[in-house]
Amino acid sequence: xxxxxxxxxxxxxxxxxxxxxxxxxxxxEVEAGYDVAVVVSAMSGKTNELVGWxxxxxxxxxxxxxxxxxxxxxxxxxxxxxxxxxxxxxxxxSWQGWQIPIKTSDAHGSARIxxxxxxxxxxxxxxxxxxxxxxxxxIHEATGRLTxxxxxxxxxxxxxxxxxxxxxxxxxxxDVDGVYTTDPRIVPKARRLxxxxxxEMLEMASxxxxxxxxxxxxxxxxxxxxxxxRSSFDDPANPQPGTLICDxxxxxxxxxxxxxxxxxxxxxxxxxxxxxxxGVAAAIFVPLADANINVDMIIQVVSDDxxxxxxxxxxxxxxxxxxxxxxxxxxxxxxxxxxQGASDVVKISAIGIGMRSHAGVAARAFKALADKGINxxxxxxxxxKFSVLIDAEYTELAVRTLHTLYGLDKA
Amino acid sequence: xxxxxxxxxxxxxxxxxxxxxxxxxxxxEVEAGYDVAVVVSAMSGKTNELVGWxxxxxxxxxxxxxxxxxxxxxxxxxxxxxxxxxxxxxxxxSWQGWQIPIKTSDAHGSARIxxxxxxxxxxxxxxxxxxxxxxxxxIHEATGRLTxxxxxxxxxxxxxxxxxxxxxxxxxxxDVDGVYTTDPRIVPKARRLxxxxxxEMLEMASxxxxxxxxxxxxxxxxxxxxxxxRSSFDDPANPQPGTLICDxxxxxxxxxxxxxxxxxxxxxxxxxxxxxxxGVAAAIFVPLADANINVDMIIQVVSDDxxxxxxxxxxxxxxxxxxxxxxxxxxxxxxxxxxQGASDVVKISAIGIGMRSHAGVAARAFKALADKGINxxxxxxxxxKFSVLIDAEYTELAVRTLHTLYGLDKA
Numbered sequence: 001x002x003x004x005x006x007x008x009x010x011x012x013x014x015x016x017x018x019x020x021x022x023x024x025x026x027x028x029e030v031e032a033g034y035d036v037a038v039v040v041s042a043m044s045g046k047t048n049e050l051v052g053w054x055x056x057x058x059x060x061x062x063x064x065x066x067x068x069x070x071x072x073x074x075x076x077x078x079x080x081x082x083x084x085x086x087x088x089x090x091x092x093x094s095w096q097g098w099q100i101p102i103k104t105s106d107a108h109g110s111a112r113i114x115x116x117x118x119x120x121x122x123x124x125x126x127x128x129x130x131x132x133x134x135x136x137x138x139i140h141e142a143t144g145r146l147t148x149x150x151x152x153x154x155x156x157x158x159x160x161x162x163x164x165x166x167x168x169x170x171x172x173x174x175d176v177d178g179v180y181t182t183d184p185r186i187v188p189k190a191r192r193l194x195x196x197x198x199x200e201m202l203e204m205a206s207x208x209x210x211x212x213x214x215x216x217x218x219x220x221x222x223x224x225x226x227x228x229x230r231s232s233f234d235d236p237a238n239p240q241p242g243t244l245i246c247d248x249x250x251x252x253x254x255x256x257x258x259x260x261x262x263x264x265x266x267x268x269x270x271x272x273x274x275x276x277x278x279g280v281a282a283a284i285f286v287p288l289a290d291a292n293i294n295v296d297m298i299i300q301v302v303s304d305d306x307x308x309x310x311x312x313x314x315x316x317x318x319x320x321x322x323x324x325x326x327x328x329x330x331x332x333x334x335x336x337x338x339x340q341g342a343s344d345v346v347k348i349s350a351i352g353i354g355m356r357s358h359a360g361v362a363a364r365a366f367k368a369l370a371d372k373g374i375n376x377x378x379x380x381x382x383x384x385k386f387s388v389l390i391d392a393e394y395t396e397l398a399v400r401t402l403h404t405l406y407g408l409d410k411a
Numbered sequence: 412x413x414x415x416x417x418x419x420x421x422x423x424x425x426x427x428x429x430x431x432x433x434x435x436x437x438x439x440e441v442e443a444g445y446d447v448a449v450v451v452s453a454m455s456g457k458t459n460e461l462v463g464w465x466x467x468x469x470x471x472x473x474x475x476x477x478x479x480x481x482x483x484x485x486x487x488x489x490x491x492x493x494x495x496x497x498x499x500x501x502x503x504x505s506w507q508g509w510q511i512p513i514k515t516s517d518a519h520g521s522a523r524i525x526x527x528x529x530x531x532x533x534x535x536x537x538x539x540x541x542x543x544x545x546x547x548x549x550i551h552e553a554t555g556r557l558t559x560x561x562x563x564x565x566x567x568x569x570x571x572x573x574x575x576x577x578x579x580x581x582x583x584x585x586d587v588d589g590v591y592t593t594d595p596r597i598v599p600k601a602r603r604l605x606x607x608x609x610x611e612m613l614e615m616a617s618x619x620x621x622x623x624x625x626x627x628x629x630x631x632x633x634x635x636x637x638x639x640x641r642s643s644f645d646d647p648a649n650p651q652p653g654t655l656i657c658d659x660x661x662x663x664x665x666x667x668x669x670x671x672x673x674x675x676x677x678x679x680x681x682x683x684x685x686x687x688x689x690g691v692a693a694a695i696f697v698p699l700a701d702a703n704i705n706v707d708m709i710i711q712v713v714s715d716d717x718x719x720x721x722x723x724x725x726x727x728x729x730x731x732x733x734x735x736x737x738x739x740x741x742x743x744x745x746x747x748x749x750x751q752g753a754s755d756v757v758k759i760s761a762i763g764i765g766m767r768s769h770a771g772v773a774a775r776a777f778k779a780l781a782d783k784g785i786n787x788x789x790x791x792x793x794x795x796k797f798s799v800l801i802d803a804e805y806t807e808l809a810v811r812t813l814h815t816l817y818g819l820d821k822a
Contacts, residue, residue: 016467050487056427057491058498065497068505069490072483076461079480080468086476087469094479098509099555144510 042073453484
């Protein structure tokens with residue numbers, strides 16, 4: 001029998017009425033003949049409450065204890081959904097991470113799934129039993145302690161379970177009805193995509209399209225698990241298909257550009273007249289890395305006399321002040337004339353696997369943005385995406401311009 | 412090093428401030444040189460919330476899933492207390508029932524502890540680590556599923572852990588400061604007892620003095636675990652001793668009567684002119700037992716002609732109507748002239764191991780109650796207690812009369 005994983009997030013299981021609605025979605029798939037594993041998050045708000053208690057008890061809480069406390073949220077919903085399914089006449093049982101087990105690293109609070117033994121879930125299927133799996137949690141086997149995967153970890157649980165039991169697909173039910181060409185709140189003409197390639201989704205997730213956790217997309221790509229993003233608020237009797245995230249070979253009509261993402265949480269730092277000598281890049285970037293500051297776009301412009309350069313890069317907006325302080329402290333060691341910074345900048349990215357086989361995709365964007373009077377502060381490109389850094393006030397204009405330029409507007 | 416178990420109930424861990432207060436109690440005992448295992452309940456109100464969700468999901472919920480849901484409450488407090496202890500510089504870790512393990516039967520919702528492997532807790536002690544044990548929960552090993560022990564089960568967890576690790580004593584911290592000679596709300600002269608024998612406490616617990624769960628007292632008696640009942644609201648720096656529940660050999664000055672208990676939840680049924688023939692008792696009591704109705708005091712009065720009897724017995728007040736309906740249905744089979752019932756009755760009991768060696772203890776009560784004009788509807792006696800059934804309106808008068816009669820009034 002074909003197997004299916006269905007995942008429901010916190011807003012979808014926020015109360016008993018919604019849990020019953022989730023049960024109806026599961027019922028539909030059971031009646032369609034699937035062996036179903038359902039992965040659930042904690043009721044919305046519960047995880048925040050539990051985290052708040054840990055922080056109240058100690059700002060420097062032990063992450064192992066944090067995990068024991070926070071994992072309880074998914075335990076509750078797994079049991080409640082099993083009860084709701086049974087009430088509808090569907091055999092079901094809850095599975096905690098340690099019962100399956102879902103084996104993880106001991107990086108408490110952000111553990112990594114290292115392996116899942118799917119055999120007990122499959123035994124349950126042989127008894128026609130729906131498996132209700134507590135998401136977000138696992139066990140570090142050597143110590144026997146509870147672990148959690150970090151925020152959004154239930155997506156990762158779902159994809160990993162799907163890989164472990166050889167599921168035909170993994171359906172991620174969420175509060176949006178799929179993946180869009182860009183944020184519909186900014187571009188009303190944004191379209192829901194029928195299909196997105198794993199690589200594209202990975203870039204979109206990394207760039208701030210918060211539909212799926214990055215790690216879950218990585219896992220889906222590695223294990224080739226076709227993954228749907230779809231709405232849990234659809235009528236269970238008449239659900240919409242959502243967006244399929246799949247291998248690029250399964251996308252027949254490839255667009256050059258699939259989506260436009262943007263990230264507002266950016267700040268730009270420019271160091272003027274940096275001495276062009278060996279080791280200078282290390283002198284700049286090692287202290288930032290040591291302070292856990294994630295440097296993104298880096299552009300180096302060599303001066304006319306080739307003896308000094310201007311160096312521009314971006315950091316997360318939240319780290320802007322800290323990064324400047326660190327650099328000022330190393331000013332003599334690095335050797336730069338002045339430091340300029342801007343926190344009112346935004347990174348706009350166009351993503352599409354079609355870029356691999358099409359030249360000049362980015363160049364068209366530079367021209368279109370220039371035509372609208374938008375100044376580009378920095379550019380980076382990779383195989384399937386390019387990004388430009390611009391002044392924040394042009395965000396909406398730039399996103400709409402690129403959305404139209406690449407033919408993404410809804411008819 | 413001497414070992415100690417400390418147990419804190421729901422009101423003692425109701426919020427982070429109270430959990431910190433619990434941590435201070437633990438700190439005192441650690442500094443006194445004890446290896447400490449702390450057993451905690453869920454935050455007060457949490458268990459009711461979780462039970463409510465189960466009932467909402469299905470009136471006929473699967474008790475295995477109920478256990479998975481409800482056990483989460485103690486998981487949360489165990490982690491939070493471990494964090495609070497660490498914050499005070501005391502090494503600590505949480506232990507879930509399945510991690511120790513606390514092995515139980517598979518009677519989900521009211522499982523019985525079958526064994527506790529104390530070795531992991533002892534290993535923790537060797538690392539100077541306080542063990543914070545989630546009360547109320549365990550695991551059924553054959554199925555690997557979570558179990559709970561039923562209401563008040565954390566007391567039982569505490570005593571069982573104390574037996575498993577060979578603790579010097581078990582301190583049950585609660586919202587009262589000990590066991591009293593009777594309910595101080597009814598008898599202002601009630602005294603806190605310094606010591607109570609296990610057998611006496613067992614009778615008191617069974618008879619409605621709700622300080623400790625009956626099962627925990629049974630376990631303490633079997634394993635001879637000296638158990639203190641004391642207040643969690645005492646100043647951690649200056650705690651009061653509470654009441655020690657211990658072997659009767661450790662009680663030097665034994666009272667004839669140690670305490671007066673009463674149970675308002677009683678109803679009396681009298682069957683008049685029951686045919687005095689073999690099998691009639693079975694015809695009456697088997698149907699009641701089949702309906703899970705617990706029959707308590709039974710009195711049979713033979714009529715003058717010795718051909719019929721009057722039969723009186725008590726049932727829980729909540730089962731009164733059901734019991735009457737069952738008996739009326741079996742009227743012909745049993746053969747009785749009429750059924751009389753009263754639900755405004757109360758059972759008053761005097762308990763004391765001294766009764767074993769003193770004659771006429773009960774007779775003094777009958778006289779004292781008669782002197783106050785209190786009519787006794789039924790009497791039962793056992794080795795260390797006697798009970799009388801009286802009209803409910805005389806409750807306070809009767810309790811005070813017996814309390815004074817047996818010299819229990821505070822000086």
